[in-house]
Amino acid sequence: MFLKEYFTTIYKSVRSLLKGMKLTGYYFTHPKEIQTEEYPDNRATLQMFDRFKGEVVMPHDEHNEHRCTGCQACEIACPNGTIKIITKQELQPDGKKKKAIDTFVYHLELCTMCNLCVIACPSDAIVMAQTFEHSVYDKKQLKKVLNNPGSKIMEGVE
Amino acid sequence: MNLFLEISFASLATGLHNSLTASITSEMTVKVIEMAIAGLSLLLFLVPLCFFLGYMERKVAAFMQVRLGPNRVGPKGSMQIVADTVKLLFKEGLTPTASDRFLFNLAPIIVVVTSMLVMAPIAFARNFQIWDTSIGVLYVSSMSSIAVIGILMAGWSSYNKYSLLGAMRSGAQIVSYELSVGLSLISIVILTGSLRMSDIVMSQENGWWIFKGHIPILISFVIFIIASTAEINRAPFDLAEAEQELTAGFHTEYSGMKFAMFLLAEYINLFIVSAIAATLFLGGWMPFHIGHWQTFNHVMDFIPSSLWFLGKTFAIIFIIMQFRWTFPRLRVDQLLNLEWKYLLPISMVNVLLVTVMAIMGWHF
Numbered sequence: 043m044f045l046k047e048y049f050t051t052i053y054k055s056v057r058s059l060l061k062g063m064k065l066t067g068y069y070f071t072h073p074k075e076i077q078t079e080e081y082p083d084n085r086a087t088l089q090m091f092d093r094f095k096g097e098v099v100m101p102h103d104e105h106n107e108h109r110c111t112g113c114q115a116c117e118i119a120c121p122n123g124t125i126k127i128i129t130k131q132e133l134q135p136d137g138k139k140k141k142a143i144d145t146f147v148y149h150l151e152l153c154t155m156c157n158l159c160v161i162a163c164p165s166d167a168i169v170m171a172q173t174f175e176h177s178v179y180d181k182k183q184l185k186k187v188l189n190n191p192g193s194k195i196m197e198g199v200e
Numbered sequence: 201m202n203l204f205l206e207i208s209f210a211s212l213a214t215g216l217h218n219s220l221t222a223s224i225t226s227e228m229t230v231k232v233i234e235m236a237i238a239g240l241s242l243l244l245f246l247v248p249l250c251f252f253l254g255y256m257e258r259k260v261a262a263f264m265q266v267r268l269g270p271n272r273v274g275p276k277g278s279m280q281i282v283a284d285t286v287k288l289l290f291k292e293g294l295t296p297t298a299s300d301r302f303l304f305n306l307a308p309i310i311v312v313v314t315s316m317l318v319m320a321p322i323a324f325a326r327n328f329q330i331w332d333t334s335i336g337v338l339y340v341s342s343m344s345s346i347a348v349i350g351i352l353m354a355g356w357s358s359y360n361k362y363s364l365l366g367a368m369r370s371g372a373q374i375v376s377y378e379l380s381v382g383l384s385l386i387s388i389v390i391l392t393g394s395l396r397m398s399d400i401v402m403s404q405e406n407g408w409w410i411f412k413g414h415i416p417i418l419i420s421f422v423i424f425i426i427a428s429t430a431e432i433n434r435a436p437f438d439l440a441e442a443e444q445e446l447t448a449g450f451h452t453e454y455s456g457m458k459f460a461m462f463l464l465a466e467y468i469n470l471f472i473v474s475a476i477a478a479t480l481f482l483g484g485w486m487p488f489h490i491g492h493w494q495t496f497n498h499v500m501d502f503i504p505s506s507l508w509f510l511g512k513t514f515a516i517i518f519i520i521m522q523f524r525w526t527f528p529r530l531r532v533d534q535l536l537n538l539e540w541k542y543l544l545p546i547s548m549v550n551v552l553l554v555t556v557m558a559i560m561g562w563h564f
Contacts (some may be wrong), residue, residue, distance in 0.1 A: 052542065059527065066526045078268040102431040 095155040095170040098125075100149055102189040106191055108165035112143035119162030124152040142195060146188040151181060165199050174181040209506060210327035238330050242319055250467040254281040257521055264525045287459065293456035296359055303357035308454065308461035310350035315468040318343045321397050322475045325485050325506035329398065336397035337385050341378070342474055347465070348374045351440075351489060354462075355450035366449025368531050370433055370440030376539045377430040377437075383547035385422035387417065387554040388480045391563065401484035410485035412564040416553040421481045423547050424521065428473040430535070432466060435524040439532050470517060478512035485509040 043182040069075060081088065088094070100108050130144040160168055168188070178184060218238070220230050221318045255270070255278055262269025270277030295304055321336040323329045333339060348371050355367020389395055391413055403409075409417050430437040440449040451462045478484060485505035489497045530538065559562050 060527045063522055066522055068261065069266050070263045073263065075266050076263070076268060077266050082266070098394075110459075 045075045046137045048130050090174070093170075094172050094174075095157050096173045097155070097171050098153065098159060098188065099151055099171040100146060100168050102190050102193055103196065106190055106193045107176055108167055108193055109165045109196055109199045110143045110163075110189060111165055111195060112141050112163065115162045115164060116159035116168060117190065119158045121156065121158065122154065123157055124154075124157060143189055148174060148186045148188050150184040150186055167199075172198065209325045213328065219431070241331065242316070243293070246316065246319070246464075246468060250464050251281045251285070253467045253517070254284070254463075256517070260518065260521045261525050264522065272428065278324045279476070285500050288456060288460040291456035291459075293451075293458055298359040299453065300357040300359070303353045303562065305458070307350050307354035307357060307456045308465070310353065311347055311465040312461045314343050314347045314350065315465045315472065318472045319468075322472070323397055323401055323479060323484050324384050324509055325504070328506070332398050333454060334369075334394075334396045337389055337395045337400070337480075340472075340519060341382055341385060344381075344469070344472075345375075345378055347469070350465075351450055354454070355498065358450070360453055363452045366440045367450070370450055372437075372454075373437060373440065373532070373535055373539075374431055376536060377543075378424055380427035380543040380547045381431055383544075384420045384427065384552050385476075385480065387413075387420040387551055390551070390554050397479060397484075400480060404483040404486050407489065407564060408481065408486065410481045413554065413557065414563070416550050416557055418548050419546065419555070421477070423543055423550070424477055424481070427517070427539070427543060428477065429520055429523055430539070432473055434467040434470065434520065436465070436527040436529050437535055439535065441531060448550060449538040461561055469519060471513065474513045474516035474520065475509075476518050478509060482512045482516075483508075484512075 079088065100110060106107050112127060114127045114129070117125045117127045122147055126147040126149075127143060127148065128145040129141050131139045131143040134140050155170070157170060176184070217230075217234065218526045220233060222228075224230055224233070248438050255474050258280070259269045259277070270280035271341055273283050295301060320331040321329065321333055321339055323332075351374070352367050355363045355365075355370070358364070387401065388409055391409065392400045394400065394403075404412075406412075413420075429435075433440055451459060454462060485508050487497075487500040487503060487505070487508050489500060
């Protein structure tokens, strides 16, 4: 009984070792599978994966409209105060005053790209872009305003 | 074509000998000069070999791990190892104050010298051996054993309890796996009837031992490869010296040139172990002949013997490298377990089988 177990152990282990070697042999003989991105040589054709968290942007459509209602959920969700929302009271067509966004201040130098603001936004106003080359020589360039000048909220959002 | 074929290492050696005896009368001087040339050419062969092996290791590792490896320094990253060596040369060779200075400095020397000494009986090509002694296999086996002293010395003299532990584990590992290596070597010696390297290679003229001695020699070969990877402290048996274990084990306290010597010794050992496996099991510099296929054999004979030898050696080096990047590391008790409970009993039974095979003539 011991002998049978002994030899089955040897047989099973040799089989699993050979399976491992087959896989590494496959990887060795198929250089097409190589995942290395040869940055910066491939900057022209480089495309990051869909869920890449680069920086926060507010997409505007062709009429220069965004989806931000000024609810400040992203400012509350941000763990280190990267987002500062400045709101204003806008006069609606029916006479009532409604909160709207004036300036969306985004401190790129503080942002940890944690994605919590994007998750917190109830109207899908902000997304994570795919850019990652943020280095600048002047720190003032990193304090960004995300909503375009002269833009307003889209119809139908909230 | 004829002229090209006539230039072989052996003819170079005889030509050199003839020109030396013609110009210098004293036989002793000729001998000394020849020995110096042999030693120097060996060193000149070994250092570029280690560069090449280092580069090969990193590239092979990278391709197996689905990545690229060094590709910036020099064409396709070939100068990376040169850069690393120059960096090691410039590093400060720190000797801990409380260490045993004499042993600390002596240890890497012993490890490197014993590795280089084993290169003597290896036949690189037809008629091209530094020292064809009648105890070739015994010499190889015993020289590799002396390297353990260097490792233990390194661990002890570092004055570091982790180095000592690493050295002790490494010593235990090497000493135990030597038994399996020895028994595998003995199985070939039984079939050949001689310890002399050239006899062993010549006996494989009609076929390599791995084909002639079928199953028992195949088992012997596999055990030899596994036990040799453990002998040279290579993954998956590198518990004693891996970076993540015991902070690099017995060579923790070494830096600069002394550390480079340990690395050099490791790569030379890798080459030697593969060369021995190629010589004993795969026919050394003998070309690959199949029975009576005259034209095929004739074509195979055109390939120079040194190329056959190097090809076989590098094939085995590749397999040993594949072991490193496929298998997880073994814990020290699993390591010793493997040797004493599996490899050694199987080797012993195998030697018995090979003896029976040799007596009864049940091999090709």
